[in-house]
Amino acid sequence: MISYELIGISVLWLFLYGYLIVASIDFGSGFFAFYARLTKQDHLINRLISRYLSPVWEITNVFLVFFFVGIVGFFPDTAYYYGSALLVPGSIAIILLAIRGSFYAFENYGSKDNIVYLFLYGASGLLIPASLSVALTLSEGGFIIANGESVNLDYMALFTSPLSWMIVILAIVSVLFISGTFLAFYASRAEDAPALRLMRKFALFWSTPTIIAALTAFIYLSQHNERHYQNMMDLWWLLALSVSFFMLAMWLLYKGRRYGLAFISVMLQFFCAFFAYGIGHYPYILDPYISIQSGATHESMGVALVAAFIGGLCLLIPSIILVFKLFLFNVDYVKGKK
Amino acid sequence: MSLLYTYDPVIFSRLLTSLTLAFHIIFATIGVGVPLYIGLAEWIGIRKKDFHYILLARRWARGYVITVAVGVVTGTAIGLQLSLLWPSFMQVAGHSIALPLFMETFAFFFEAIFLGIYIYTWDRFKNAKVHLLLLIPVVIGSGASALFITIVNAFMNYPVGFTYENGLITDVNPIHAMLSPAMPSKVAHVLDSAYLTCGLVLAAIAAFALLKGQHNTYHRKALKFTMVCSFVFMIATAIIGDLSGKYLALYQPEKLAATEWHFETSTHAPLILGGVLQEDHTVKYALEIPYGLSILAFSNPAAEVVGLDQFPEEHWAPLWVHYIFDMKMGLVAMLVLITFTFIVELARKRGNIYRRWLLALVVAAAPIAMLTIEHGWIFSEVGRQPWILRGIMKTAEGATRSDHVDLMLVLFFLLYLILGVSAARVLMRMFKRNKVEDELALYKQ
Numbered sequence: 001m002i003s004y005e006l007i008g009i010s011v012l013w014l015f016l017y018g019y020l021i022v023a024s025i026d027f028g029s030g031f032f033a034f035y036a037r038l039t040k041q042d043h044l045i046n047r048l049i050s051r052y053l054s055p056v057w058e059i060t061n062v063f064l065v066f067f068f069v070g071i072v073g074f075f076p077d078t079a080y081y082y083g084s085a086l087l088v089p090g091s092i093a094i095i096l097l098a099i100r101g102s103f104y105a106f107e108n109y110g111s112k113d114n115i116v117y118l119f120l121y122g123a124s125g126l127l128i129p130a131s132l133s134v135a136l137t138l139s140e141g142g143f144i145i146a147n148g149e150s151v152n153l154d155y156m157a158l159f160t161s162p163l164s165w166m167i168v169i170l171a172i173v174s175v176l177f178i179s180g181t182f183l184a185f186y187a188s189r190a191e192d193a194p195a196l197r198l199m200r201k202f203a204l205f206w207s208t209p210t211i212i213a214a215l216t217a218f219i220y221l222s223q224h225n226e227r228h229y230q231n232m233m234d235l236w237w238l239l240a241l242s243v244s245f246f247m248l249a250m251w252l253l254y255k256g257r258r259y260g261l262a263f264i265s266v267m268l269q270f271f272c273a274f275f276a277y278g279i280g281h282y283p284y285i286l287d288p289y290i291s292i293q294s295g296a297t298h299e300s301m302g303v304a305l306v307a308a309f310i311g312g313l314c315l316l317i318p319s320i321i322l323v324f325k326l327f328l329f330n331v332d333y334v335k336g337k338k
Numbered sequence: 339m340s341l342l343y344t345y346d347p348v349i350f351s352r353l354l355t356s357l358t359l360a361f362h363i364i365f366a367t368i369g370v371g372v373p374l375y376i377g378l379a380e381w382i383g384i385r386k387k388d389f390h391y392i393l394l395a396r397r398w399a400r401g402y403v404i405t406v407a408v409g410v411v412t413g414t415a416i417g418l419q420l421s422l423l424w425p426s427f428m429q430v431a432g433h434s435i436a437l438p439l440f441m442e443t444f445a446f447f448f449e450a451i452f453l454g455i456y457i458y459t460w461d462r463f464k465n466a467k468v469h470l471l472l473l474i475p476v477v478i479g480s481g482a483s484a485l486f487i488t489i490v491n492a493f494m495n496y497p498v499g500f501t502y503e504n505g506l507i508t509d510v511n512p513i514h515a516m517l518s519p520a521m522p523s524k525v526a527h528v529l530d531s532a533y534l535t536c537g538l539v540l541a542a543i544a545a546f547a548l549l550k551g552q553h554n555t556y557h558r559k560a561l562k563f564t565m566v567c568s569f570v571f572m573i574a575t576a577i578i579g580d581l582s583g584k585y586l587a588l589y590q591p592e593k594l595a596a597t598e599w600h601f602e603t604s605t606h607a608p609l610i611l612g613g614v615l616q617e618d619h620t621v622k623y624a625l626e627i628p629y630g631l632s633i634l635a636f637s638n639p640a641a642e643v644v645g646l647d648q649f650p651e652e653h654w655a656p657l658w659v660h661y662i663f664d665m666k667m668g669l670v671a672m673l674v675l676i677t678f679t680f681i682v683e684l685a686r687k688r689g690n691i692y693r694r695w696l697l698a699l700v701v702a703a704a705p706i707a708m709l710t711i712e713h714g715w716i717f718s719e720v721g722r723q724p725w726i727l728r729g730i731m732k733t734a735e736g737a738t739r740s741d742h743v744d745l746m747l748v749l750f751f752l753l754y755l756i757l758g759v760s761a762a763r764v765l766m767r768m769f770k771r772n773k774v775e776d777e778l779a780l781y782k783q
Binding site: 061065081083086095103305 | 511746
């Protein structure tokens with residue numbers, strides 16, 4: 001019988017992965033939209049981006065809310081440690097998310113073509129992953145000063161750590177890579193050749209920094225947290241799978257065919273890496289303060305949360321399938337006929 | 339400067355939380371209430387084959403998206419701020435009240451999905467009713483998220499469903515924790531006042547257009563429809579308000595006593611309206627209604643009402659909640675007067691609901707209703723001070739001890755200022771560019 005806290009963390013990790021994918025598409029597209037405007041190529045891709053994003057931007061946001069409410073529910077100690085330590089980066093992330101979300105709506109449903117909105121939208125898309133990735137860095141341990149009453153972030157340690165900078169860089173470049181691949185796929189479905197050419201170029205361009213940043217971060221991790229690194233090495237086959245999916249995606253993008261499969265490969269590439277990272281982290285949620293067993297909520301609450309989760313999924317999965325059918329896989333909609 | 343300014347994270351955490359909530363509830367209220375009106379209007383429009391109502395639904399929905407955006411981002415903010423500003427509280431809450439918090443995100447998820455579909459599928463289905471059906475999950479989702487989040491708040495007012503010993507929580511019963519005695523009256527009050535306020539906000543838009551001389555059937559229908567709905571919710575509010583008073587008397591007597599400056603436990607307790615509190619706890623310049631408090635609390639003029647003397651002074655709520663409560667009741671009285679006058683004019687054979695003064699009153703009712711909501715929440719939240727979890731955890735113990743909360747307060751203040759101004763500008767521009775007349779003409783072609 002698998003324990004409820006293990007179910008809890010697996011589900012939450014899965015949701016965090018979901019957020020990683022949908023948010024990357026969102027954040028990256030903001031940057032591409034802004035960049036395209038600067039280089040006067042915006043007529044090529046902006047309509048494509050807004051057609052995909054408009055119906056789903058709110059859903060993207062919920063993935064994040066879901067994750068942080070879930071983790072506090074399953075592991076209340078996380079509220080205490082992460083909550084205390086992340087006040088500043090967390091608040092900055094909220095402010096950026098707020099500016100981005102609302103100004104997206106203002107621009108899209110309200111007044112169009114405001115370059116200031118577009119700049120805020122594009123810039124925040126890169127800063128948000130950077131500020132959110134601080135939480136991941138923190139989980140490795142060594143960045144928190146806890147003394148009796150208070151928990152504070154050790155900014156000196158954070159800003160001088162090569163690992164934390166590498167994680168930031170990795171977050172940003174993977175956002176651009178994931179987003180580029182997805183938009184290339186979306187453009188190919190829309191049979192929009194100029195947009196496809198541009199997005200394929202972006203996807204190919206950002207693939208190299210992504211894999212380099214991933215490997216570098218891995219090396220720094222070995223210096224920072226030996227245990228985590230060793231655990232991940234034991235999962236070498238997952239990492240190997242991840243690299244193979246990356247190669248497959250590169251091959252398809254380079255050859256310029258089967259963009260759908262290319263995007264799925266990218267998703268699987270990140271899935272394998274993300275889970276190798278997560279499983280290697282076990283049993284700690286925050287090294288060494290919170291472990292999965294010690295930090296879990298009471299059994300009755302844990303069981304209730306799992307039950308609520310199953311009930312909620314029964315509602316959500318059909319709804320999300322409906323969204324996909326109506327917007328993502330409806331060729332007429334994608335092409336702009338509906 | 340340094341003499342006046344001392345950094346106290348508790349004060350700043352409280353200020354920042356109040357700021358976020360005060361801003362968020364404006365948009366949250368609209369988020370809960372307006373879908374109901376959009377749905378009703380579209381339903382009437384389909385049933386009567388009346389394009390005016392369909393257009394009402396469309397235009398409301400368009401504006402609604404903008405307010406939802408602000409509601410979503412400020413809601414995300416308060417969700418995260420709970421852990422950032424109140425880490426110790428959330429640690430306890432995670433053990434005891436995580437279930438409704440978690441369910442709230444599901445409701446929010448559900449609403450977000452279907453709102454996206456609804457907005458982007460006008461004219462996409464051959465059968466108009468299919469599109470209308472998409473709104474049902476939005477209404478249910480927004481209502482359910484209000485329900486669940488109010489359950490959490492009810493728990494903070496009257497925690498049940500666990501045993502608390504030596505700072506540790508044991509024997510948690512998640513379902514029981516959701517069913518706090520404070521829950522029924524709170525949930526009913528929150529939902530009903532959201533529907534009432536949104537009715538009045540939408541009525542004010544129509545009344546404003548009529549005042550500016552845009553006399554067409556579209557605005558007339560909108561005004562009548564929203565005001566009749568508001569009237570119904572107004573009556574419901576009266577009943578629920580009475581229940582809330584009785585709840586307080588039974589379960590949170592110290593809050594009622596602080597509100598009514600009822601210092602000594604007594605039978606035949608009078609109700610105090612207005613007045614100024616003196617240093618020695620006597621009240622000057624107040625209007626006293628004999629037996630009023632006993633009737634309010636137990637529907638019995640001879641009933642005994644618990645006074646503040648039963649509680650140690652360090653557990654008293656700040657006594658200025660009385661002023662907040664009286665102001666709130668004053669605002670409620672104005673709303674009652676406006677809605678009733680309107681309905682009387684509507685029902686009277688010779689009545690005329692388009693008189694300028696009446697339209698002006700309807701316009702004024704919207705900000706008054708929003709203010710009432712703000713006052714209601716300030717009263718409810720300050721009234722349970724000094725507790726964050728009544729009887730268990732003091733607010734000061736729940737707050738963060740981190741540095742820089744003051745700086746965050748400034749940043750968030752600027753954020754809300756920018757969001758508020760931009761949202762208002764975008765909304766105004768949106769409706770200035772798309773005039774009702776043009777859209778109606780488009781339809782008639």
